[in-house]
Amino acid sequence: MTTIQGKAGTDFDGAWDPEKTADVLIVGGGPAGLTAALYASRARLSTLVLEGGVVGGQAAITDRVDNYPGFPQGVGGAELARMMEEQARRFGAVIISDMAQSVEEKDGLFVVKGYDPVYKARSIIAASGAEYKRLGIPGESELVGRGISFCATCDAPFFRNQKVAVIGGGDSAVKEALFLTKFASEVFVVHRRDALRAEKVIQEEAMANPKIKFIWDTVPLSVKGDNGVSAVELKGVKDGSVCDLDVSGVFVFIGTRPRSDYLKGLVTMDEWGNVITNDAMETSRRGIFAAGDVRQKTLRQVATAVGDGATAAFSAEKYLETLKQ
Numbered sequence: 001m002t003t004i005q006g007k008a009g010t011d012f013d014g015a016w017d018p019e020k021t022a023d024v025l026i027v028g029g030g031p032a033g034l035t036a037a038l039y040a041s042r043a044r045l046s047t048l049v050l051e052g053g054v055v056g057g058q059a060a061i062t063d064r065v066d067n068y069p070g071f072p073q074g075v076g077g078a079e080l081a082r083m084m085e086e087q088a089r090r091f092g093a094v095i096i097s098d099m100a101q102s103v104e105e106k107d108g109l110f111v112v113k114g115y116d117p118v119y120k121a122r123s124i125i126a127a128s129g130a131e132y133k134r135l136g137i138p139g140e141s142e143l144v145g146r147g148i149s150f151c152a153t154c155d156a157p158f159f160r161n162q163k164v165a166v167i168g169g170g171d172s173a174v175k176e177a178l179f180l181t182k183f184a185s186e187v188f189v190v191h192r193r194d195a196l197r198a199e200k201v202i203q204e205e206a207m208a209n210p211k212i213k214f215i216w217d218t219v220p221l222s223v224k225g226d227n228g229v230s231a232v233e234l235k236g237v238k239d240g241s242v243c244d245l246d247v248s249g250v251f252v253f254i255g256t257r258p259r260s261d262y263l264k265g266l267v268t269m270d271e272w273g274n275v276i277t278n279d280a281m282e283t284s285r286r287g288i289f290a291a292g293d294v295r296q297k298t299l300r301q302v303a304t305a306v307g308d309g310a311t312a313a314f315s316a317e318k319y320l321e322t323l324k325q
Protein backbone atom coordinates (compact mmCIF):
# COMPACT_ATOMS: atom_id res chain seq x y z
CA MET A 1 0.00 0.00 0.00
CA THR A 2 2.89 2.36 0.66
CA THR A 3 5.27 1.38 -2.11
CA ILE A 4 7.14 4.32 -3.51
CA GLN A 5 6.42 4.47 -7.22
CA GLY A 6 9.26 6.78 -8.26
CA LYS A 7 12.46 8.27 -6.90
CA ALA A 8 11.69 10.47 -3.88
CA GLY A 9 11.43 14.10 -4.86
CA THR A 10 10.68 13.46 -8.51
CA ASP A 11 7.42 14.20 -10.17
CA PHE A 12 5.69 11.11 -11.50
CA ASP A 13 6.19 12.71 -14.93
CA GLY A 14 8.47 15.70 -14.46
CA ALA A 15 10.50 17.54 -11.80
CA TRP A 16 9.86 20.07 -9.09
CA ASP A 17 12.47 22.76 -8.61
CA PRO A 18 13.41 22.51 -4.89
CA GLU A 19 14.24 26.22 -4.86
CA LYS A 20 10.64 27.02 -5.70
CA THR A 21 8.14 27.87 -2.95
CA ALA A 22 4.73 26.29 -3.40
CA ASP A 23 1.70 28.40 -2.52
CA VAL A 24 0.04 25.20 -1.31
CA LEU A 25 1.81 21.97 -0.44
CA ILE A 26 -0.61 19.09 -0.09
CA VAL A 27 0.54 16.05 1.85
CA GLY A 28 -1.24 13.05 0.36
CA GLY A 29 -2.70 12.29 -3.05
CA GLY A 30 -5.93 10.51 -2.09
CA PRO A 31 -9.40 11.90 -2.86
CA ALA A 32 -9.03 14.73 -0.28
CA GLY A 33 -5.56 15.74 -1.51
CA LEU A 34 -6.41 15.50 -5.22
CA THR A 35 -9.57 17.57 -4.75
CA ALA A 36 -7.61 20.17 -2.79
CA ALA A 37 -5.06 20.14 -5.65
CA LEU A 38 -7.83 20.64 -8.22
CA TYR A 39 -9.32 23.62 -6.37
CA ALA A 40 -5.93 25.18 -5.50
CA SER A 41 -4.59 24.90 -9.05
CA ARG A 42 -7.84 26.29 -10.48
CA ALA A 43 -7.32 29.26 -8.12
CA ARG A 44 -3.97 29.65 -9.94
CA LEU A 45 -1.95 28.83 -6.85
CA SER A 46 1.29 26.90 -7.38
CA THR A 47 0.29 23.51 -6.06
CA LEU A 48 2.54 20.65 -5.06
CA VAL A 49 1.23 17.25 -3.91
CA LEU A 50 3.47 14.77 -2.07
CA GLU A 51 2.23 11.20 -2.33
CA GLY A 52 4.22 8.47 -0.62
CA GLY A 53 2.36 5.49 -2.01
CA VAL A 54 -0.26 5.08 -4.68
CA VAL A 55 -1.89 8.20 -6.13
CA GLY A 56 -5.54 7.90 -5.14
CA GLY A 57 -4.79 6.55 -1.67
CA GLN A 58 -7.03 3.86 -0.18
CA ALA A 59 -9.71 4.54 -2.81
CA ALA A 60 -7.25 3.51 -5.53
CA ILE A 61 -6.83 0.06 -4.03
CA THR A 62 -10.56 -0.45 -3.52
CA ASP A 63 -12.10 -2.78 -6.07
CA ARG A 64 -15.38 -0.88 -6.47
CA VAL A 65 -16.76 2.35 -5.10
CA ASP A 66 -20.55 2.13 -5.12
CA ASN A 67 -21.44 5.12 -2.98
CA TYR A 68 -19.75 8.00 -4.78
CA PRO A 69 -22.45 10.04 -6.55
CA GLY A 70 -22.38 10.31 -10.32
CA PHE A 71 -21.55 6.68 -11.04
CA PRO A 72 -24.89 4.82 -10.98
CA GLN A 73 -23.20 1.48 -11.69
CA GLY A 74 -20.31 2.15 -9.28
CA VAL A 75 -16.77 2.88 -10.39
CA GLY A 76 -13.47 1.03 -9.97
CA GLY A 77 -11.40 2.67 -7.22
CA ALA A 78 -8.30 2.81 -9.43
CA GLU A 79 -10.29 4.35 -12.28
CA LEU A 80 -11.82 7.00 -10.00
CA ALA A 81 -8.36 7.85 -8.63
CA ARG A 82 -6.89 8.08 -12.14
CA MET A 83 -9.63 10.50 -13.21
CA MET A 84 -9.18 12.66 -10.10
CA GLU A 85 -5.42 12.78 -10.73
CA GLU A 86 -5.85 13.70 -14.39
CA GLN A 87 -8.27 16.47 -13.48
CA ALA A 88 -5.91 17.97 -10.87
CA ARG A 89 -2.96 17.81 -13.29
CA ARG A 90 -5.02 19.47 -16.03
CA PHE A 91 -4.96 22.73 -14.07
CA GLY A 92 -1.26 22.55 -13.24
CA ALA A 93 -0.92 20.65 -9.94
CA VAL A 94 2.43 18.86 -9.65
CA ILE A 95 2.37 15.45 -8.00
CA ILE A 96 5.61 14.13 -6.52
CA SER A 97 6.51 10.71 -5.16
CA ASP A 98 7.58 11.49 -1.61
CA MET A 99 6.34 11.32 1.96
CA ALA A 100 6.44 14.18 4.45
CA GLN A 101 8.65 13.30 7.43
CA SER A 102 8.43 16.55 9.35
CA VAL A 103 7.23 20.12 9.05
CA GLU A 104 8.70 23.24 10.61
CA GLU A 105 7.97 26.93 10.29
CA LYS A 106 10.95 29.07 9.29
CA ASP A 107 11.06 32.71 8.22
CA GLY A 108 7.33 32.77 7.56
CA LEU A 109 7.40 29.66 5.37
CA PHE A 110 6.72 26.00 6.05
CA VAL A 111 9.65 23.70 5.43
CA VAL A 112 8.60 20.14 4.73
CA LYS A 113 11.21 17.41 4.90
CA GLY A 114 10.63 14.55 2.50
CA TYR A 115 12.69 11.36 2.23
CA ASP A 116 15.57 13.36 0.86
CA PRO A 117 14.57 16.75 -0.53
CA VAL A 118 13.15 19.64 1.42
CA TYR A 119 10.15 21.55 0.13
CA LYS A 120 9.13 25.13 0.91
CA ALA A 121 5.52 26.24 1.02
CA ARG A 122 3.40 29.19 2.10
CA SER A 123 0.59 26.92 3.27
CA ILE A 124 0.02 23.23 3.90
CA ILE A 125 -2.97 20.97 3.47
CA ALA A 126 -2.54 17.73 5.41
CA ALA A 127 -4.46 15.10 3.46
CA SER A 128 -2.27 12.17 4.41
CA GLY A 129 -5.15 9.84 5.27
CA ALA A 130 -4.98 6.84 7.51
CA GLU A 131 -3.39 3.41 7.49
CA TYR A 132 -4.75 0.05 8.56
CA LYS A 133 -4.18 -0.92 12.19
CA ARG A 134 -2.42 -4.13 13.06
CA LEU A 135 -3.63 -6.78 15.49
CA GLY A 136 -0.39 -6.96 17.47
CA ILE A 137 -0.64 -10.73 18.00
CA PRO A 138 2.10 -13.38 17.70
CA GLY A 139 2.89 -14.36 14.12
CA GLU A 140 1.49 -11.16 12.62
CA SER A 141 4.67 -9.18 11.93
CA GLU A 142 6.53 -12.34 10.81
CA LEU A 143 3.86 -13.31 8.27
CA VAL A 144 2.91 -9.93 6.80
CA GLY A 145 3.38 -10.30 3.05
CA ARG A 146 3.52 -14.10 3.44
CA GLY A 147 -0.16 -14.77 3.98
CA ILE A 148 -1.18 -11.80 6.11
CA SER A 149 -2.43 -8.86 4.10
CA PHE A 150 -4.06 -5.47 4.59
CA CYS A 151 -5.27 -5.20 0.98
CA ALA A 152 -7.58 -7.79 -0.56
CA THR A 153 -7.69 -5.93 -3.86
CA CYS A 154 -3.91 -6.29 -4.11
CA ASP A 155 -3.45 -9.83 -2.81
CA ALA A 156 -6.71 -11.79 -3.31
CA PRO A 157 -5.53 -13.47 -6.56
CA PHE A 158 -2.81 -15.28 -4.56
CA PHE A 159 -5.55 -17.18 -2.70
CA ARG A 160 -7.40 -18.74 -5.63
CA ASN A 161 -9.42 -21.78 -4.41
CA GLN A 162 -7.99 -21.45 -0.89
CA LYS A 163 -9.59 -20.68 2.47
CA VAL A 164 -8.97 -17.26 3.98
CA ALA A 165 -9.99 -15.40 7.13
CA VAL A 166 -10.96 -11.74 7.35
CA ILE A 167 -10.65 -10.08 10.75
CA GLY A 168 -13.05 -7.20 11.53
CA GLY A 169 -16.69 -6.25 11.06
CA GLY A 170 -16.61 -2.76 9.53
CA ASP A 171 -17.05 -1.58 5.93
CA SER A 172 -13.49 -2.51 4.98
CA ALA A 173 -13.70 -6.06 6.36
CA VAL A 174 -17.04 -6.88 4.76
CA LYS A 175 -16.30 -5.22 1.40
CA GLU A 176 -12.93 -6.92 1.16
CA ALA A 177 -14.49 -10.26 2.17
CA LEU A 178 -16.92 -9.87 -0.74
CA PHE A 179 -14.05 -9.14 -3.10
CA LEU A 180 -12.14 -12.17 -1.80
CA THR A 181 -15.02 -14.47 -2.78
CA LYS A 182 -14.05 -13.91 -6.42
CA PHE A 183 -10.90 -15.95 -5.75
CA ALA A 184 -11.00 -17.86 -2.46
CA SER A 185 -13.01 -21.06 -1.95
CA GLU A 186 -14.27 -19.93 1.49
CA VAL A 187 -14.02 -16.64 3.36
CA PHE A 188 -14.41 -16.66 7.15
CA VAL A 189 -15.24 -13.27 8.64
CA VAL A 190 -14.07 -13.31 12.24
CA HIS A 191 -15.72 -10.58 14.29
CA ARG A 192 -15.37 -9.80 17.99
CA ARG A 193 -19.10 -9.07 18.42
CA ASP A 194 -22.31 -10.62 17.08
CA ALA A 195 -23.32 -7.67 14.90
CA LEU A 196 -21.48 -5.99 12.04
CA ARG A 197 -20.58 -2.33 11.97
CA ALA A 198 -20.59 -2.24 8.14
CA GLU A 199 -23.19 -0.37 6.07
CA LYS A 200 -26.47 -2.35 5.87
CA VAL A 201 -26.44 -2.79 2.09
CA ILE A 202 -22.93 -4.30 2.23
CA GLN A 203 -23.98 -6.56 5.14
CA GLU A 204 -26.95 -7.88 3.15
CA GLU A 205 -24.74 -8.70 0.18
CA ALA A 206 -22.26 -10.56 2.40
CA MET A 207 -24.96 -12.50 4.26
CA ALA A 208 -26.36 -13.66 0.91
CA ASN A 209 -22.99 -14.83 -0.40
CA PRO A 210 -22.62 -18.61 0.06
CA LYS A 211 -18.82 -18.39 0.19
CA ILE A 212 -18.83 -16.14 3.28
CA LYS A 213 -19.13 -17.68 6.76
CA PHE A 214 -19.32 -15.49 9.84
CA ILE A 215 -17.56 -16.46 13.06
CA TRP A 216 -19.12 -14.25 15.73
CA ASP A 217 -17.87 -13.21 19.18
CA THR A 218 -14.38 -14.35 18.34
CA VAL A 219 -10.93 -12.78 18.34
CA PRO A 220 -7.65 -14.00 16.84
CA LEU A 221 -4.94 -15.00 19.34
CA SER A 222 -2.09 -15.77 16.94
CA VAL A 223 -1.32 -16.54 13.32
CA LYS A 224 0.46 -19.83 12.71
CA GLY A 225 2.78 -20.88 9.89
CA ASP A 226 6.43 -20.88 8.87
CA ASN A 227 6.86 -19.64 5.33
CA GLY A 228 3.19 -18.93 4.89
CA VAL A 229 0.03 -18.88 6.96
CA SER A 230 -1.35 -22.30 7.90
CA ALA A 231 -3.94 -21.35 10.54
CA VAL A 232 -5.27 -18.59 12.73
CA GLU A 233 -5.76 -19.40 16.39
CA LEU A 234 -9.16 -18.14 17.59
CA LYS A 235 -10.72 -17.52 20.97
CA GLY A 236 -14.43 -17.27 21.68
CA VAL A 237 -14.92 -14.16 23.80
CA LYS A 238 -18.06 -15.54 25.49
CA ASP A 239 -16.97 -19.08 26.39
CA GLY A 240 -13.16 -18.72 26.26
CA SER A 241 -12.85 -21.71 23.90
CA VAL A 242 -9.71 -21.81 21.74
CA CYS A 243 -9.35 -23.49 18.33
CA ASP A 244 -7.34 -23.31 15.12
CA LEU A 245 -9.00 -22.27 11.87
CA ASP A 246 -7.03 -23.69 8.94
CA VAL A 247 -6.60 -20.93 6.35
CA SER A 248 -3.80 -19.89 4.03
CA GLY A 249 -4.50 -16.18 4.19
CA VAL A 250 -5.50 -13.68 6.89
CA PHE A 251 -6.80 -10.25 5.88
CA VAL A 252 -6.84 -7.73 8.71
CA PHE A 253 -9.34 -4.84 8.63
CA ILE A 254 -9.77 -3.65 12.20
CA GLY A 255 -9.86 0.08 11.56
CA THR A 256 -7.35 2.73 10.75
CA ARG A 257 -4.98 5.16 12.43
CA PRO A 258 -4.30 8.61 11.01
CA ARG A 259 -0.97 9.33 9.31
CA SER A 260 -0.23 12.50 11.23
CA ASP A 261 3.14 11.84 12.89
CA TYR A 262 4.89 14.52 10.79
CA LEU A 263 2.60 17.17 12.35
CA LYS A 264 3.17 16.19 16.01
CA GLY A 265 3.72 19.22 18.20
CA LEU A 266 2.65 21.56 15.42
CA VAL A 267 -1.15 21.20 15.38
CA THR A 268 -3.71 20.05 17.93
CA MET A 269 -4.74 16.40 17.63
CA ASP A 270 -7.02 14.12 19.61
CA GLU A 271 -5.65 11.20 21.66
CA TRP A 272 -5.56 8.96 18.56
CA GLY A 273 -3.63 11.44 16.42
CA ASN A 274 -6.59 12.70 14.38
CA VAL A 275 -5.95 16.34 13.45
CA ILE A 276 -8.58 18.67 14.86
CA THR A 277 -10.02 21.25 12.46
CA ASN A 278 -12.96 23.64 12.34
CA ASP A 279 -15.54 23.67 9.53
CA ALA A 280 -13.12 25.63 7.35
CA MET A 281 -10.56 22.79 7.69
CA GLU A 282 -8.27 25.15 9.63
CA THR A 283 -6.04 23.49 12.21
CA SER A 284 -4.75 25.16 15.37
CA ARG A 285 -1.76 26.47 13.35
CA ARG A 286 -2.35 29.34 10.90
CA GLY A 287 -1.48 28.26 7.38
CA ILE A 288 -1.94 24.54 8.03
CA PHE A 289 -5.21 22.93 6.97
CA ALA A 290 -6.32 19.31 7.12
CA ALA A 291 -8.71 17.29 4.95
CA GLY A 292 -9.98 13.73 4.71
CA ASP A 293 -9.31 10.72 6.92
CA VAL A 294 -6.39 12.34 8.79
CA ARG A 295 -8.72 14.71 10.60
CA GLN A 296 -11.17 14.10 13.41
CA LYS A 297 -14.55 13.48 11.73
CA THR A 298 -17.58 11.23 11.90
CA LEU A 299 -17.77 9.76 8.37
CA ARG A 300 -14.69 8.64 6.45
CA GLN A 301 -15.76 8.25 2.83
CA VAL A 302 -14.61 9.42 -0.61
CA ALA A 303 -17.67 11.70 -0.70
CA THR A 304 -16.71 13.45 2.55
CA ALA A 305 -12.99 13.56 1.67
CA VAL A 306 -13.58 15.51 -1.53
CA GLY A 307 -15.71 18.05 0.35
CA ASP A 308 -12.95 18.49 2.91
CA GLY A 309 -10.36 18.91 0.14
CA ALA A 310 -12.34 21.61 -1.65
CA THR A 311 -12.95 23.49 1.60
CA ALA A 312 -9.30 23.25 2.66
CA ALA A 313 -8.10 24.66 -0.69
CA PHE A 314 -10.63 27.51 -0.46
CA SER A 315 -9.43 28.31 3.07
CA ALA A 316 -5.78 28.13 1.99
CA GLU A 317 -6.52 30.61 -0.81
CA LYS A 318 -8.14 33.03 1.67
CA TYR A 319 -5.20 32.60 4.03
CA LEU A 320 -2.68 33.35 1.25
CA GLU A 321 -4.58 36.54 0.41
CA THR A 322 -4.10 37.74 4.00
CA LEU A 323 -0.31 37.30 3.59
CA LYS A 324 -0.32 39.83 0.75
CA GLN A 325 -2.06 42.54 2.80
Ligand code: NDP
Binds near residue numbers: 253
Ligand atom coordinates in the same frame (compact mmCIF):
# COMPACT_ATOMS: atom_id res chain seq x y z
P1 NDP B 1 -13.98 0.54 11.33
O1 NDP B 1 -13.35 1.26 12.47
O2 NDP B 1 -15.25 1.05 10.77
O3 NDP B 1 -14.22 -0.99 11.73
C1 NDP B 1 -13.23 -1.73 12.38
C2 NDP B 1 -13.78 -3.10 12.71
O4 NDP B 1 -12.75 -3.87 13.32
C3 NDP B 1 -14.94 -3.06 13.70
O5 NDP B 1 -15.90 -4.01 13.35
C4 NDP B 1 -14.27 -3.38 15.03
O6 NDP B 1 -15.12 -4.07 15.92
C5 NDP B 1 -13.16 -4.32 14.62
N1 NDP B 1 -11.98 -4.23 15.50
C6 NDP B 1 -11.35 -3.12 15.95
N2 NDP B 1 -10.28 -3.45 16.71
C7 NDP B 1 -10.24 -4.79 16.73
C8 NDP B 1 -9.36 -5.72 17.34
N3 NDP B 1 -8.29 -5.35 18.06
N4 NDP B 1 -9.62 -7.04 17.17
C9 NDP B 1 -10.68 -7.47 16.44
N5 NDP B 1 -11.53 -6.62 15.83
C10 NDP B 1 -11.32 -5.31 15.98
O7 NDP B 1 -12.81 0.46 10.20
P2 NDP B 1 -12.88 0.23 8.64
O8 NDP B 1 -11.47 0.10 8.19
O9 NDP B 1 -13.83 -0.84 8.28
O10 NDP B 1 -13.44 1.59 8.07
C11 NDP B 1 -12.74 2.82 8.33
C12 NDP B 1 -13.57 3.96 7.77
O11 NDP B 1 -13.61 3.88 6.35
C13 NDP B 1 -15.03 3.90 8.24
O12 NDP B 1 -15.48 5.18 8.44
C14 NDP B 1 -15.75 3.25 7.08
O13 NDP B 1 -17.10 3.61 7.01
C15 NDP B 1 -14.95 3.77 5.88
N6 NDP B 1 -15.01 2.83 4.76
C16 NDP B 1 -16.06 2.91 3.90
C17 NDP B 1 -16.19 2.03 2.85
C18 NDP B 1 -17.38 2.12 1.95
O14 NDP B 1 -17.37 1.55 0.88
N7 NDP B 1 -18.43 2.78 2.34
C19 NDP B 1 -15.19 1.01 2.56
C20 NDP B 1 -14.14 0.98 3.55
C21 NDP B 1 -14.07 1.86 4.59
P3 NDP B 1 -16.36 -3.31 16.63
O15 NDP B 1 -17.42 -3.22 15.57
O16 NDP B 1 -16.70 -4.23 17.74
O17 NDP B 1 -15.84 -1.99 17.09
